[in-house]
Amino acid sequence: MVSGFFMAGVSAWHFRRGTGEVPFFRYSMRLGLTVGYIATFFTIGFGDAQVLWVVRNQATKLPGSDETAAVAARMVAEHGPGNYVAPDWITIAVTVMLSVAYLYVLFALIPIVLLGHGRIEKRRFLLAVGVWTIPLPFITTIIGWVVREIGRQPWIIYDVLPTSEAVSEVSTTNMFISLVVFTSLYLTLVVVGYRLIARAARKDPDDVMLGRTLGESEDHVPEPAGER
Amino acid sequence: MDIVWLLVVGLLLAGWFALDGFSIGAGMVMGALRDDPPARRRVIAAIGPFFLANEVWLIAFAGTLAVAFPDTEARLFTSLYPTLVLLIAAWLARDMGMWFRSRRPGRRWRTRWEAVMAGASVVFAGAAGLFLGNAVQGPAGSGVWVLNPYGLLGMLAVVAVFLLHGAAFLVARTHGELRERARHVAGRVVLPVVVLMVAFIGTAPLVADDITPIAFVLGTVAPIAAGVAWYALRKGKDALTFAATTVATVAVPFTAGALMAGRILAEAAEPSTLQRITIVLLPALPVLIAGQVILWWIHRHRLSDRSVTFF
Numbered sequence: 001m002v003s004g005f006f007m008a009g010v011s012a013w014h015f016r017r018g019t020g021e022v023p024f025f026r027y028s029m030r031l032g033l034t035v036g037y038i039a040t041f042f043t044i045g046f047g048d049a050q051v052l053w054v055v056r057n058q059a060t061k062l063p064g065s066d067e068t069a070a071v072a073a074r075m076v077a078e079h080g081p082g083n084y085v086a087p088d089w090i091t092i093a094v095t096v097m098l099s100v101a102y103l104y105v106l107f108a109l110i111p112i113v114l115l116g117h118g119r120i121e122k123r124r125f126l127l128a129v130g131v132w133t134i135p136l137p138f139i140t141t142i143i144g145w146v147v148r149e150i151g152r153q154p155w156i157i158y159d160v161l162p163t164s165e166a167v168s169e170v171s172t173t174n175m176f177i178s179l180v181v182f183t184s185l186y187l188t189l190v191v192v193g194y195r196l197i198a199r200a201a202r203k204d205p206d207d208v209m210l211g212r213t214l215g216e217s218e219d220h221v222p223e224p225a226g227e228r
Numbered sequence: 229m230d231i232v233w234l235l236v237v238g239l240l241l242a243g244w245f246a247l248d249g250f251s252i253g254a255g256m257v258m259g260a261l262r263d264d265p266p267a268r269r270r271v272i273a274a275i276g277p278f279f280l281a282n283e284v285w286l287i288a289f290a291g292t293l294a295v296a297f298p299d300t301e302a303r304l305f306t307s308l309y310p311t312l313v314l315l316i317a318a319w320l321a322r323d324m325g326m327w328f329r330s331r332r333p334g335r336r337w338r339t340r341w342e343a344v345m346a347g348a349s350v351v352f353a354g355a356a357g358l359f360l361g362n363a364v365q366g367p368a369g370s371g372v373w374v375l376n377p378y379g380l381l382g383m384l385a386v387v388a389v390f391l392l393h394g395a396a397f398l399v400a401r402t403h404g405e406l407r408e409r410a411r412h413v414a415g416r417v418v419l420p421v422v423v424l425m426v427a428f429i430g431t432a433p434l435v436a437d438d439i440t441p442i443a444f445v446l447g448t449v450a451p452i453a454a455g456v457a458w459y460a461l462r463k464g465k466d467a468l469t470f471a472a473t474t475v476a477t478v479a480v481p482f483t484a485g486a487l488m489a490g491r492i493l494a495e496a497a498e499p500s501t502l503q504r505i506t507i508v509l510l511p512a513l514p515v516l517i518a519g520q521v522i523l524w525w526i527h528r529h530r531l532s533d534r535s536v537t538f539f
Contacts, residue, residue: 177310
């Protein structure tokens with residue numbers, strides 16, 4: 001879903017900028033939208049199945065139901081006092097996550113229909129929506145990860161082993177240094193990676209990135225289309 | 229069953245030494261090609277097809293160690309935590325160099341990431357050696373204690389043997405000037421490797437608590453294999469050189485493993501756990517090895533202008 005709509009969004013960017021290559025980007029947009037649209041149903045299916053399972057089996061991860069309070073009370077009785085319930089905003093996050101998927105089911109139909117009947121490369125507003133919603137599936141994925149990780153706490157094994165009892169004996173200083181090291185490395189990765197991907201997305205389709213041979217020169221690269 | 233799993237864990241670590249060892253070593257060789265950008269590109273192309281299939285062995289090793297010998301993993305990964313952080317940070321930096329180097333045109337961009345890759349390769353190998361040299365010894369101290377003589381010896385030994393192994397790989401997989409330069413690097417490092425390998429097993433009785441005959445026999449393999457590499461290098465037998473450096477590289481983790489085998493076996497997981505992972509994981513091993521064989525068969529030729537650069 002993420003890659004499909006990413007591909008469609010990049011194609012929309014090329015239409016808006018009028019970089020030429022209309023048949024190529026029509027094809028990539030069709031491929032992106034089709035794969036993204038079909039994948040959305042799988043995403044919803046797997047997502048709903050997991051939410052259902054969590055509600056039934058690990059109620060403290062999704063606060064709000066009657067079950068939540070009962071399970072939390074039992075955990076206090078069995079494992080000692082503590083806050084076993086995920087914060088309330090998790091429910092909002094889950095709702096946002098699910099809504100995004102349903103929004104795609106509804107609204108992605110518009111460009112799909114227009115690809116068949118009509119010149120989608122001229123619909124500037126729709127193309128803008130396509131470009132500006134590129135981050136949406138990414139953000140949704142990140143929200144999903146946050147929901148998952150927050151839900152995991154305070155357990156390392158749910159209802160068996162609390163995180164506080166599974167911590168290694170590493171000093172705070174060492175932990176802090178490693179956190180700084182890895183965070184700065186990952187920030188570098190994010191910044192460089194983002195700029196490289198944006199650059200690649202702006203390129204002409206005939207400028208291949210991977211799979212050059214040693215015989216070809218490394219510097220024979222046309223400028224990115226957006227900078228012309 | 230625990231001995232089988234000790235061998236599997238050893239095999240996975242040895243796989244990483246043999247495979248990523250030459251990627252890391254080739255990365256170091258790149259640092260010696262400062263005046264020759266096309267040669268550096270050839271180094272990247274030489275390791276390109278193998279690169280990803282090489283580094284995964286370390287992940288497989290760490291995961292399997294954690295499942296089969298959880299107490300060993302907890303003990304080593306906790307006491308040697310800073311070394312491990314250094315290793316993973318260098319690993320990340322090395323991979324960033326490999327991935328980013330060709331993603332933009334321009335010589336300055338490439339040179340910068342090549343420098344990152346060469347530097348991180350040295351640190352990566354050094355951290356792995358430091359880890360091994362310390363793991364062999366009994367209970368670890370804390371802080372700068374890791375920089376004890378045997379830890380430092382392990383560090384030097386692994387850096388040197390990876391450099392030799394990487395150079396030997398380039399000798400076997402390239403031709404022309406780059407092959408000559410790699411031969412030159414290998415020629416300069418091969419005798420120090422023999423000395424370091426002798427020292428690694430020779431001084432082990434001073435630090436390790438149980439020296440079994442197996443450990444001693446395994447310990448002599450590395451210096452002998454490095455000696456064979458020296459001979460093959462002089463005779464211009466490229467395949468034999470690489471085979472010999474592979475044996476020398478593999479012998480290092482097996483020696484270290486044998487030096488601490490007693491302690492690790494005492495820390496094995498419950499028999500029921502071992503039985504379960506035997507059913508799930510052991511059948512995967514032949515598939516992994518078959519994958520490597522196919523990969524090597526496809527890319528068995530020396531580099532030419534028609535070779536794809538991959539990264």
